[in-house]
Amino acid sequence: MMQVKRIIDANANRVREALRVMEEAARFLLNNKDLCSQIKSMRHDFAAAISQIPNLESQRDTTGDVGTSVCTAREYERSNTKDVAIAAGKRLSEALRAIEEYGKVLGPVGVDLVRAVEQLRYRGYTVEQSLNIALSYSCDADWQLCLLLTRVMCEHHTWEVVLKEAIKGGVDCVQIREKEAEGGLSGRALVMYCKEVVKICHAADVAVIVNDRADVAMMCGADGVHVGQQDVGCDELRNLFGGQMLVGVSTSCIAEAELAWEMGASYCGVGPMFATTTKDKKVIVGPKYLNEYGLWGKLPGLAIGGIEPSEEKLEALRGAGMGEEGMRLGMAVSGVICRSEKPGEVAADLKSLFNG
Ligand SMILES: Cc1ncc(COP(=O)(O)OP(=O)(O)O)c(N)n1
Ligand SMILES: Cc1ncsc1CCOP(=O)(O)O
Ligand SMILES: [Mg+2]
Numbered sequence: 001m002m003q004v005k006r007i008i009d010a011n012a013n014r015v016r017e018a019l020r021v022m023e024e025a026a027r028f029l030l031n032n033k034d035l036c037s038q039i040k041s042m043r044h045d046f047a048a049a050i051s052q053i054p055n056l057e058s059q060r061d062t063t064g065d066v067g068t069s070v071c072t073a074r075e076y077e078r079s080n081t082k083d084v085a086i087a088a089g090k091r092l093s094e095a096l097r098a099i100e101e102y103g104k105v106l107g108p109v110g111v112d113l114v115r116a117v118e119q120l121r122y123r124g125y126t127v128e129q130s131l132n133i134a135l136s137y138s139c140d141a142d143w144q145l146c147l148l149l150t151r152v153m154c155e156h157h158t159w160e161v162v163l164k165e166a167i168k169g170g171v172d173c174v175q176i177r178e179k180e181a182e183g184g185l186s187g188r189a190l191v192m193y194c195k196e197v198v199k200i201c202h203a204a205d206v207a208v209i210v211n212d213r214a215d216v217a218m219m220c221g222a223d224g225v226h227v228g229q230q231d232v233g234c235d236e237l238r239n240l241f242g243g244q245m246l247v248g249v250s251t252s253c254i255a256e257a258e259l260a261w262e263m264g265a266s267y268c269g270v271g272p273m274f275a276t277t278t279k280d281k282k283v284i285v286g287p288k289y290l291n292e293y294g295l296w297g298k299l300p301g302l303a304i305g306g307i308e309p310s311e312e313k314l315e316a317l318r319g320a321g322m323g324e325e326g327m328r329l330g331m332a333v334s335g336v337i338c339r340s341e342k343p344g345e346v347a348a349d350l351k352s353l354f355n356g
Contacts, residue, residue, distance in 0.1 A: 001105075004102050005053070006059040006060070008053065008056060008098075008099050009056045009057060009059055010065075011095040011098040011099045012056065012095075015046055015095045017091075018091040019046065021085065021088035022085055022088045022089060023036060023040060025084070025088075029082075029135065030131075030134050030298075031298060031328065035131060035134065039131075042124065045120060049112070049113055049117060049120065050099075053106070053109065082140075085131055085132070085135055086135070089127075089128035089131060089132060092128065093121055093124050096121040097121060099113070099117050100117045100121065133264075137246070137247070140207070140223070140266075141207075141224075141266045141267035143172045143173040143267075143302065144330040144354050145171050145331060145350055145351050146172070146173040146175055146209075147174050148175045148211070148278075148304075148334035148338075149162065149174050149175065149176055149197065149334075150178065150179070150182075150184065150334060151178065152183045152184060153335060153338035154338050156340065157341075160196075160200070163197065163200055163201075165343040166337050166343045166344060166347045167201070167347075168347075169343065169345065169346065169348040169350075169351065170347050170348055170350075170351035171206060171347050172206055173206060173330075174207070175208075175210070175226055175248075175332065176197055176208065176210050176211060176222070177211040178193070178211070190213075190216055191219050194208075194210060194216055194222065195221070197220075198220050207223045207246070208224075209225060209226050209246065210225050210226070211225075212228075212231055213225065214227075214241070218241075223245070224245045224247055224266060225237065225246075225248070226247075227250070228269075229249075229251075234249050234263035234264060234265050235264065246266040246267070247264065247266050248265065248266060248267050248269060248302070249263075249267075250268070250271075251270060251293070252271065252283070252285045252289065257293060257299070258296075260299070261299055266299070266300075267300040267301060268300075268302070269301075269302050269304050270289060270290050270301040270302060270303050270329075271285060271290075271305035272284050272306060273286060273287060273303050273305045273306060273316075273317070274307065275306050276305045276306035276335070277335065278334045278335045286316075287303075287316045287317060287320035288320070290303050290317065290321070290329065291320040293329070294320065294321040297326070297327070297328065300328040300329070300330070301329050302329075302332040303330070303331045303332070304331070304333075307332075307333045307336065307350070308333075309336070309346060309349035314353050317329075318353060322353060322354075323353050331353075333350065336350075
């Protein structure tokens with residue numbers, strides 16, 4: 001019986017640790033209050049269940065545990081925060097299952113524990129799935145400066161020079177925005193162009209999003225697609241692509257953001273912030289909405305519309321919470337970089353908002 005208690009004690013520690021790691025991901029990586037409280041309540045319910053077995057810790061013998069010195073190289077390999085949370089989810093179900101199986105040997109004293117742990121294991125599967133989906137949808141969309149690249153807007157340089165200079169200036173995401181009705185590329189030429197953009201961006205570790213066209217995004221190897229309120233629905237895209245693609249959705253109020261989140265969006269466009277000549281926008285929601293969005297906090301957001309590196313505009317964005325830890329706010333600009341003689345300098349000036 002002592003060995004069984006030792007096994008249960010070791011696995012109880014694993015469960016507690018795994019739940020903590022998952023909770024931190026929901027809290028700090030995703031800002032997801034619902035998921036965070038689900039995991040927290042699992043932690044509390046597990047503590048109540050395990051407390052039914054008296055004196056578990058008395059069987060602990062960490063120094064005499066032969067398993068502490070047995071490890072595999074993969075245990076030390078995690079390529080990103082997403083992998084850390086995914087590994088914790090796997091550990092959680094393994095440890096719960098071990099407690100459940102060995103708990104059966106405890107006889108009557110273990111019956112309630114086994115039942116409670118079985119239920120926790122099922123809850124764990126659901127939470128693990130929600131966490132992994134949320135991480136694969138939105139974990140990689142925390143950008144600071146996104147360039148909406150439109151070829152016909154590049155007045156002073158080729159699109160290639162604008163793109164490369166902007167990347168040097170600190171752009172970490174590029175949205176390819178070609179509008180056929182405004183002289184932009186379409187069809188085969190659009191796909192070829194997008195492939196060139198992807199090549200340049202990915203070599204510099206910059207993400208690529210294609211405006212409006214999920215099909216083109218897939219064909220050119222982009223990271224995702226951006227859709228507006230009148231475009232194809234985010235839910236339809238998720239049905240089609242699962243977690244393979246990032247999906248951005250334009251929003252002008254929290255109700256739209258909430259809907260986008262429910263449909264599996266990765267990030268939201270948040271705007272328009274200021275008057276713009278790039279797109280016909282009747283209503284300017286301004287930095288007030290940006291602040292509401294940042295406090296809502298379920299998805300990363302890109303402020304958009306008329307953004308320039310003027311002291312006044314940057315101050316307004318800063319005042320709304322951009323650059324603040326935990327707000328997950330970046331900006332998306334088009335004209336100010338595409339139309340500039342010095343696209344790299346403009347990008348760097350915008351990016352300075354995040355440097356303290
Ligand atoms: C980051 C970001 N936010 C908003 C938009 C606008 O999208 P949409 O409303 O679909 O308008 P078009 O860009 O398609 O004209 C965006 N593209 N990017
Ligand atoms: C596409 C779009 N959607 C809302 S405002 C806007 C235009 C952004 O361009 P600019 O940065 O030139 O104002
Ligand atoms: Mg659109």
